[in-house]
Amino acid sequence: MTQISPSLVTLGRATQGSPVEICAIQTSPQERRRLLGLGLRLGSVAHICQGPNAQGVVLQIGSVRIALGRPWLEVIAVRQRPCPAAPTLAEKRV
Amino acid sequence: MPISAGGPRRVIALVGNPNSGKTTLFNALTGAHQQVGNWPGVTVERREGRLRLDSGRELMLVDLPGVYSLLGGGGLDQDIARQYVQSGAADGIVQVVDVGNLQRHLLLTHELLELGGPLLLVLNMMDEARARGQLPDLDALRQRLGGIVVLPIVARRGEGLAELRHALEEDFPRADAHLPPLYPPAIQDILSVLRAGTGDLGPLDRLRTLEGLAAVPPEHEQGFREAREAIVDKTGEDAADALAAARFAWAEETASAALPAVSDALPRDTWTQRLDRWILHPAAGLPIFLLVLYALLVSSFNAGAIFQDFFEDSSKALFVHGLGHVLLAAGLPDWSVQALAGGLGGGVSIVLSFVPPIAFTFLFLAALEDSGYLARAAFTMDRFFRRLGLPGTAMVPMVIGFGCNVPAIMATRTVEDPRARVITALMQPFMSCSARLAVYLAFAAVFFRGYGGQVVFALYLTGILAALVTAWLLRRGPLRGADRPLALELPPYRWPGLRSVVLHAWQRLRVFVLRVGKVIAVLGAVLLLLPGIGWVDGGLRGTDIDHSLLAQGSRALTVVFAPMGIGEEQWPAVAGLVAGAMVKEVVIGVMNGIYQRQESADLMAAYREPAIGAELRAAVLTIPAHGREFLKNLTDPLGFANIGDTAASAAAAGADHATLRGLAAGFTDLSAFAYLLFVLLYLPCASTFAALRRELGSRWAWFSMVYSLALAWLLAGSVYQLGTFDRHPSQSLLWLVMVLTVVLVFWWWWRRPGHIAMAETHILGRGPGS
Ligand SMILES: Nc1nc2c(ncn2[C@@H]2O[C@H](COP(=O)(O)OP(=O)(O)OP(=O)(O)O)[C@@H](O)[C@H]2O)c(=O)[nH]1
Numbered sequence A: 001m002t003q004i005s006p007s008l009v010t011l012g013r014a015t016q017g018s019p020v021e022i023c024a025i026q027t028s029p030q031e032r033r034r035l036l037g038l039g040l041r042l043g044s045v046a047h048i049c050q051g052p053n054a055q056g057v058v059l060q061i062g063s064v065r066i067a068l069g070r071p072w073l074e075v076i077a078v079r080q081r082p083c084p085a086a087p088t089l090a091e092k093r094v
Numbered sequence B: 001m002p003i004s005a006g007g008p009r010r011v012i013a014l015v016g017n018p019n020s021g022k023t024t025l026f027n028a029l030t031g032a033h034q035q036v037g038n039w040p041g042v043t044v045e046r047r048e049g050r051l052r053l054d055s056g057r058e059l060m061l062v063d064l065p066g067v068y069s070l071l072g073g074g075g076l077d078q079d080i081a082r083q084y085v086q087s088g089a090a091d092g093i094v095q096v097v098d099v100g101n102l103q104r105h106l107l108l109t110h111e112l113l114e115l116g117g118p119l120l121l122v123l124n125m126m127d128e129a130r131a132r133g134q135l136p137d138l139d140a141l142r143q144r145l146g147g148i149v150v151l152p153i154v155a156r157r158g159e160g161l162a163e164l165r166h167a168l169e170e171d172f173p174r175a176d177a178h179l180p181p182l183y184p185p186a187i188q189d190i191l192s193v194l195r196a197g198t199g200d201l202g203p204l205d206r207l208r209t210l211e212g213l214a215a216v217p218p219e220h221e222q223g224f225r226e227a228r229e230a231i232v233d234k235t236g237e238d239a240a241d242a243l244a245a246a247r248f249a250w251a252e253e254t255a256s257a258a259l260p261a262v263s264d265a266l267p268r269d270t271w272t273q274r275l276d277r278w279i280l281h282p283a284a285g286l287p288i289f290l291l292v293l294y295a296l297l298v299s300s301f302n303a304g305a306i307f308q309d310f311f312e313d314s315s316k317a318l319f320v321h322g323l324g325h326v327l328l329a330a331g332l333p334d335w336s337v338q339a340l341a342g343g344l345g346g347g348v349s350i351v352l353s354f355v356p357p358i359a360f361t362f363l364f365l366a367a368l369e370d371s372g373y374l375a376r377a378a379f380t381m382d383r384f385f386r387r388l389g390l391p392g393t394a395m396v397p398m399v400i401g402f403g404c405n406v407p408a409i410m411a412t413r414t415v416e417d418p419r420a421r422v423i424t425a426l427m428q429p430f431m432s433c434s435a436r437l438a439v440y441l442a443f444a445a446v447f448f449r450g451y452g453g454q455v456v457f458a459l460y461l462t463g464i465l466a467a468l469v470t471a472w473l474l475r476r477g478p479l480r481g482a483d484r485p486l487a488l489e490l491p492p493y494r495w496p497g498l499r500s501v502v503l504h505a506w507q508r509l510r511v512f513v514l515r516v517g518k519v520i521a522v523l524g525a526v527l528l529l530l531p532g533i534g535w536v537d538g539g540l541r542g543t544d545i546d547h548s549l550l551a552q553g554s555r556a557l558t559v560v561f562a563p564m565g566i567g568e569e570q571w572p573a574v575a576g577l578v579a580g581a582m583v584k585e586v587v588i589g590v591m592n593g594i595y596q597r598q599e600s601a602d603l604m605a606a607y608r609e610p611a612i613g614a615e616l617r618a619a620v621l622t623i624p625a626h627g628r629e630f631l632k633n634l635t636d637p638l639g640f641a642n643i644g645d646t647a648a649s650a651a652a653a654g655a656d657h658a659t660l661r662g663l664a665a666g667f668t669d670l671s672a673f674a675y676l677l678f679v680l681l682y683l684p685c686a687s688t689f690a691a692l693r694r695e696l697g698s699r700w701a702w703f704s705m706v707y708s709l710a711l712a713w714l715l716a717g718s719v720y721q722l723g724t725f726d727r728h729p730s731q732s733l734l735w736l737v738m739v740l741t742v743v744l745v746f747w748w749w750w751r752r753p754g755h756i757a758m759a760e761t762h763i764l765g766r767g768p769g770s
């Protein structure tokens, strides 16, 4: 549990309520451009407000809330930031 | 540098991220009433308005759709804004920024600075920033932006507009030499080299190409390759990521210089958070959405019913009895008084009587649009719509479509994938708009007294289902492919602004009321010209209505409607359908006019001795009576049956006795329902057809026409045939076999590969903005 480098997981396996860092977005330049416009890019730190679940996920980056449909969950890889409240499930899994 | 007063008018464009308040500002400055709403993508077309400054000079102000980035992303709406900015048509750009999201909005500022034109920044929503205790340091921001003008405003309340108007008097200062570099030195150098080698490209095109968003022109292949390699060398990232990182870093630095830092790990909008926990809940979200829609319809009808009798009775007193009296007094012959007052006046009064429920529908819709809920509904519905290959954002136009299909079709511009956009637009004509509501209510009055509400609701649902089936068919047929996954900004919830909601609803209602002119024209043609002449004894002669061209033509057409239980004697209903192709609310007006004329004695007494004063007084008194009823119903909020009763009795009063008798004699409950189903589905009205043609091209518009006619005929026929199966089993069976055959043949034709390829080239051939 006390890992030195937090592990990389798909967004679909991240846990609600925790901050994550966006590490990879595997999609076309056009789709990336769309996300960039919303303020989502590699290195952004996002707070997971809702999900991930059957609908997708709601992220908050800074003061912007972004809803992402389910297909994104497998396309975006994140690193869970150490969350003081609770060790994350995803870290245990990987 | 002041501008000469006599010179050509300066053009100033409002540019900014979606939902930043551009249209609110545009309205406040120009006195226009363009639609405002709390979700990204409200404005989908360019709007121009004149602005007279204090000095007497005039400006042309341009409101644009919101755009996140000039480089790419988003639907047709964002393309329109991008193209306009890039065209250089504006003499200056005012970027409208939501100060609460300063950092994100500065990404667009970065691109505008790179473009280099005259730029002014307004920081909007200062009220919300103040409430959070976040006051931007304007001087610091100005300095970091190279000395351009930065003004704080509250567009919604008009705060800060005087300063803005003052600043608009002069050409905006451009960012000067003190503008801090937009990129880190290493990247800046690479970009300078690239710029020198690709001078024929515009700055945005160059960036787009470098980031892999546009094809590299063959003559510049080497230049771009070298630049990309150099960027990877210097930063370890590919060009798109490195440039994005540089822009984000710039925006972050600039924002933090101007605003006290807020921790990004802690979401602070607790209201929005708390509401979203329920509204976006994976299990509760859908029921909440359905409940919202249901409440929207129920409360519109119930609240409308309070005033419906008043509109009904008073417009009848004035436009039917009053007009008839005046015409008689003027010495016109009975038959023409009958046609003018009973037919035209009656038609107008019927349309007016539906103003209250429609006004409330518009009012509640506007409030919903301004609350921030629609973006949530899009997310909640996304998982269901995705099965149809559509993004959840396709939900938003459908909700708007309950008011009117035309703005709904416009709103499909926000759907990013071109195929999905075509599908979403083709779904819209099936949404029960306010004009159709008028026909439903009138029929509910006669046939479905006890359960009118449920019938109307069932028709709404049928429309939604027809739209979904259409989407499914199109995805399986010529418009195959998957949609791009949903990525949507969720705005904070806001209390709907009373003024903007009322204004917005009024704008839409005005369109409905102004269409009375069209109603009069259509009714006039149908009720004045055609019924008087007929093909008798081998020639055109004056005749009574039952032998007129109108009757002859409509009667000939009743054959087509036989499967849904409409016999020859109901030819007025068919005449209503034909006229209703222009404006749907005319359907009931035409029937009203014809039935009246068939029983012409009915109203003459009322024309000779009208009691207009008493009628008006009685009309006013219906308001408190229905108001009390409404309050009583509040204790039984979902008492849907009541709508049927109140609306029904109201409508029954308006359609004259002759109409009621005519309707009741010709139709059974079942054939009336089949008829309503047909009215719901049969054709996009003339304005909707025009909107489809504008947005998708005539081929799709004609497709929609033929498809919906066929769907309406088959479905309405099937409902009637199934309902009367035991009366004539062999005939019903024959019908069903025919329907099945048609469906199978259609399916085969629909999925032909050549056909699909053709549709494809047709869509992709239409560029954005066309
Ligand atoms: N609190 C507050 N709300 C505002 C202000 N200005 C606009 N709004 C609200 O912000 C929302 C968006 O306003 P619009 O004017 O439609 O924004 P827009 O930039 O035209 O949006 P798009 O057309 O979608 O690009 C609406 O709900 C407005 O009522 C303001 O100064 N303060």
Ligand SMILES: [Mg+2]
Residues within 6 Å of the ligand: B022, B023, B024, B035, B036, B042, B043, B064, B065, B066
């Ligand atoms: Mg707008």
